[in-house]
Amino acid sequence: MYQNPKNKASFKLRKFISNIYRDSDIGYSILRPFYKIYELGLRITPDQFIIKRSFKKHMGYDLNLDNPRTLNEKINWLKLHNRKPIQTILADKYKVRDYVKNKVGDKYLIPLLFESKNEKDLTPDNLPEPNFIIKANHNSSGGLIVRDKNKVDWKKAQKRFKRLLNENHYYSTTEWQYKNIEPRIIAEQLLTYEDGSIPEDIKFHCFNGKVAFIMVDFDRFGELRTRNLYDSEWNLIPCNWGRPYGRDMEKPSNLDEMIAVAEKLAEDFAYVRVDLYLVKSQIFFGELTFYHASGFQAFYQKECDEKFGDMLDISALKK
Template sequence: MYNREGKNIRDRISDIYRESDWGYYLLRPFYLLYTLGLKIIPDKFIIKSSFKKHMGYTLDLDNPQTLNEKINWLKLYDRDELHTLVADKYKVRAYVEKKIGAKYLIPLLYQTKDSNNIRPENLPDNNYIIKTNHDSSGGVIVRESSEIDWNSTRKRFKRLLKENHYYSTIEWQYKNIEPRIIVEKLLTNDDGSIPDDYKCHCFNGKLEFVMIDFDRHTNKRTRNLYDSNWNLIPCNWGRPYGRDVPRPENFEELKFLAETLAKDFKYVRVDFYLVKGHIYFGEITFHHASGFQKFYTDECDYKFGQLLNLD
């Protein structure tokens, strides 16, 4: 069930839990009880139940065929300490620097394990983003430090540092990440807008398609998929089609960088930002939408699934 803003009820409850004092203290006991249950129930049971709920059919782990099925197979059977390292938005920086070079990293302005250190005197005056390294909660965009409620912001991140993303997604790579807060320079276009991100989906080390999300900080989010030759793919995944965009001038460089970072993994999504002719690394994600996002047609899910070799 969705409200007028396009968020489902679970997302609305999550917002209340994260962003309001009364919501946090009211819902915290239920959250702890929920995570306790998740710790007791086998991962396989939770994944199969969640898959049926989101996708509408039974997950076949013995002979997965669709891309979403294979993503969930990977969640259970492809677990490695390297996954934990590169899923950590702080520690992945050293990995990226070693693999492709420091020039592709977004400038890191500050990092801490203590939310009490998130104060304007420790940070720039403007244009940065505050986020955690261990989950997918997004972040707080700061255009001007003077406009931020710092008490509320510290409280928000104090709570986030207590969360373990693994128990809500059964994505193992998040389980052992040491939580911390990182502050990065805010990337913007010439008009001050937030740049679109280019999500490079790589199968067995090769770029198969690029997903571009448009207006992702609004309620009018759209998405296009382009193949490795920059042809628009007549399949869409979770979002309606957006505006067509020309092939980036530095697309071959983008492709090379994505495949370089992906070569050690069966399936991975490597995100980049293209800003003023420069490529910046965003993050590495192993299970897009946790493997629970429908394509607009089942044929697309099957088609992409056949391209991914799990052997």
């Protein structure tokens, strides 16, 4: 039976434990030994075994690596069999900036305000006036939004990022490109609309160098994130990938330019998600993601997983 993705209770529990682990001294001290034992188990377990087990748990059906058909199956096949060294550089939120600059130009880069490999450098004196966001370059843990430096507990922030610097995202996701990233802390200008709200993530899922569909996430930092899928003409696609429908969004005035940027950045890969933002008609690059949700996010409609899977051609890579 195809798994219903609306498992909010499980997600909230994982989020709660993660917050205790990262932000609480007592929680970190208690949970850290268990995490290290868990990580040791992951280190000695073959990737294929972990991926197959996780796939069945999240998706509700067995992963077919010999003849992958759905989009999620093909994403997991790529995780195991299409490992280009450059992907380690491009998954690095700091080093990817040079790739973007060389491919499409630095005008699409969000201004970088700070970078360091030492959490002790994370002090208000080393950072500009808000607004900005602090994040690690080597994982997908989100970030610390700073709108007022006087309201930040900087010792707590240092402790949080020290813990992040000691984590290897590869062992929790089996996404190999994270394994050898050199951890560091970066701060970027916070992109906002005029009312101070955070702009929508506009994610271009590119198959074989071309935009296959566009995903828009709404209220990323809110209680209920919603999501729409659009085709390249900005027609709503009747598919839900992991989240319910969001509000209707007007077609961006410079959608053609956004598609051109996404396809230029994606041209060397069978599958990659190119995240862009649009603020005051200015396009900004977010990140490159090679395995959306690690290939473990169910569609509400199984036929959509199959439909998009048919569109992604990995035959040349299987030879």
